Amino acid sequence: MEVTTEIKQQLEETFAGILDADFMEELVKYATIQRFKSEEELIGYGEPMKFMPLLLDGSLKVFRESSDGRELLLYYVESGDTCAMTIQCCFGKALSNVRVIAEEDGAMIMLPIQQMEQWIAKYPSWRQFILSSYSMRMTELFDTIDSLAFKQLDQRLWEYLTDKVKIHGELVLNISHEKIAEELNSSRVVISRLLKDFEHQGKVKLMRNKIEVKEF
DNA sequence: ACATTAATTGTGT
DNA sequence: ACACAATTAATGT
Numbered sequence: 001m002e003v004t005t006e007i008k009q010q011l012e013e014t015f016a017g018i019l020d021a022d023f024m025e026e027l028v029k030y031a032t033i034q035r036f037k038s039e040e041e042l043i044g045y046g047e048p049m050k051f052m053p054l055l056l057d058g059s060l061k062v063f064r065e066s067s068d069g070r071e072l073l074l075y076y077v078e079s080g081d082t083c084a085m086t087i088q089c090c091f092g093k094a095l096s097n098v099r100v101i102a103e104e105d106g107a108m109i110m111l112p113i114q115q116m117e118q119w120i121a122k123y124p125s126w127r128q129f130i131l132s133s134y135s136m137r138m139t140e141l142f143d144t145i146d147s148l149a150f151k152q153l154d155q156r157l158w159e160y161l162t163d164k165v166k167i168h169g170e171l172v173l174n175i176s177h178e179k180i181a182e183e184l185n186s187s188r189v190v191i192s193r194l195l196k197d198f199e200h201q202g203k204v205k206l207m208r209n210k211i212e213v214k215e216f
Numbered sequence: 217a218c219a220t221t222a223a224t225t226g227t228g229t
Numbered sequence: 230a231c232a233c234a235a236t237t238a239a240t241g242t
């Protein structure tokens with residue numbers, strides 16, 4: 001009882017304009033809510049996906065493991081979004097080929113994937129939601145692809161910083177150079193040097209474990 | 217308050 | 230990429 005009313009409220013707050021009322025009622029019967037804290041691993045490589053998440057609050061980062069065992073940040077999932085990779089897994093009945101880590105504390109609704117097919121057939125607003133989030137994700141992925149293929153690391157780093165600022169809504173990022181290097185699949189020294197350049201250009205201010213972005 | 221240590225960042229080769 | 234120096238934060242005495 002308690003739980004479902006809470007889910008309903010949260011849903012209405014975040015997905016009001018996106019999903020229609022009768023679908024939400026149906027959804028609530030199957031949904032569970034899960035909270036998570038920053039840096040928590042929500043799914044790892046090769047794990048089966050049992051649920052499809054709808055993000056209410058906070059943000060997630062999605063990583064892909066590259067052949068040499070390194071990791072690369074693919075994209076962020078923000079409130080009101082779902083993870084497009086789950087969609088792909090649901091249809092292909094595949095295991096996760098990405099790793100998802102919480103960027104900030106938050107909460108999400110978990111929908112059992114067994115219901116997906118019926119729901120897609122039955123509820124147009126749900127179908128629409130799935131299709132549009134899938135296509136948005138495609139577009140974003142193309143951006144990260146060009147960024148990898150065509151852009152220099154300094155531009156990538158700058159985009160990384162400004163993205164993070166947007167996600168957090170804070171000009172000051174609490175992160176070490178080492179962590180950034182991991183996420184961009186680079187090395188600490190290189191990141192430190194580029195950041196130093198940014199600082200000389202007056203674009204950022206560097207402190208221990210903190211970076212203040214001054215323009216974007 | 218001071219010394220010690222660990223972690224992070226800066227720089228030259 | 231590596232090595233080392235310099236700086237900062239954390240911890241104990």
